[in-house]
């Protein structure tokens with residue numbers, strides 16, 4: 001093992017996934033997993049899939065000195081505790097939105113402001129397919145949001161191949177599973193209320209719109225539906241290009257962007273049941289599926305992207321980012337497939 005790690009907020013959903021990934025990672029040793037409400041309980045008490053781990057929750061007030069601290073805490077905690085986090089670890093990887101945006105003005109607009117705006121310049125946004133070059137050596141890493149990740153991965157090749165310039169109309173509809181609300185999800189996430197729904201929970205004004213606009217440089221019309229899945233985010237992007245686009249252009253664009261990417265697969269209308277990206281196919285993995293279809297009659301292009309919000313949308317992405325930041329093999333600890341067949345993810 002080369003690096004020691006701690007997970008703050010380890011009793012939560014993404015924290016549990018971080019512990020799972022780091023415990024199986026060839027280069028990390030998990031030294032600390034924090035929870036205020038479950039202090040001294042075993043990690044397996046909160047995460048039954050981790051019962052074999054000999055690790056107990058400790059208080060986030062007593063941080064051990066480690067190489068990398070992963071913060072999987074609700075919005076606002078990291079910006080309050082960032083000095084303690086950085087004192088405890090040379091590298092901090094934050095899964096919350098606290099350091100994703102560039103400016104205090106954006107936090108004023110989309111969140112409730114920011115208490116440490118002077119650190120926003122230092123933080124490196126982690127969506128490795130987009131910001132890989134900036135990650136090596138980064139000591140404050142802001143792991144990208146799940147809905148933003150699904151959307152950006154779907155649309156990015158269109159910008160890289162100049163199919164989109166930024167002026168075109170783009171309408172994005174994301175369907176998400178209930179784990180996106182975290183382990184402490186409220187009434188809307190309780191099983192009887194969530195079961196069977198296709199509920200527009202953020203018809204407009206979802207905060208991830210800010211990330212998408214910041215990194216792609218476009219205005220997107222963005223809607224999020226809560227659906228009856230546990231894991232997963234599925235983005236459908238309706239794109240209206242200015243000029244004609246052929247399937248050849250699209251294959252060129254997507255292959256050009258992703259053929260060397262270890263965690264992105266092109267799934268675009270092949271045979272079989274799973275012809276387009278689907279969260280079920282990537283559940284439990286750090287893989288994203290991306291695909292597209294042309295609608296020439298309506299001069300529309302429809303792009304699909306599917307991820308597991310707990311993995312490529314949070315914990316997996318954070319470990320991937322840490323691998324790149326520390327110079328570890330990018331796929332270390334993340335190169336495993338999912339299950340098939342499997343029930344609802």
Ligand SMILES: NC(=O)c1ccc[n+]([C@@H]2O[C@H](COP(=O)([O-])OP(=O)(O)OC[C@H]3O[C@@H](n4cnc5c(N)ncnc54)[C@H](OP(=O)(O)O)[C@@H]3O)[C@@H](O)[C@H]2O)c1
Pocket residue numbers: 008009010011012013014015034035036037038060072073074075077095096097144145146179180181182183184185309310313314
């Ligand atoms: N869920 C997703 O799909 C997803 C995807 C991308 C990013 N994220 C982001 O990742 C973060 C964690 O999300 P989650 O879904 O894992 O949330 P969660 O399940 O609610 O877990 C939150 C964790 O933080 C701990 N915590 C809460 N307040 C704290 C404080 N003041 N100090 C220290 N620890 C505190 C909680 O445990 P104790 O209260 O016992 O300490 C718990 O372990 C959030 O910022 C979220 O926006 C989530």
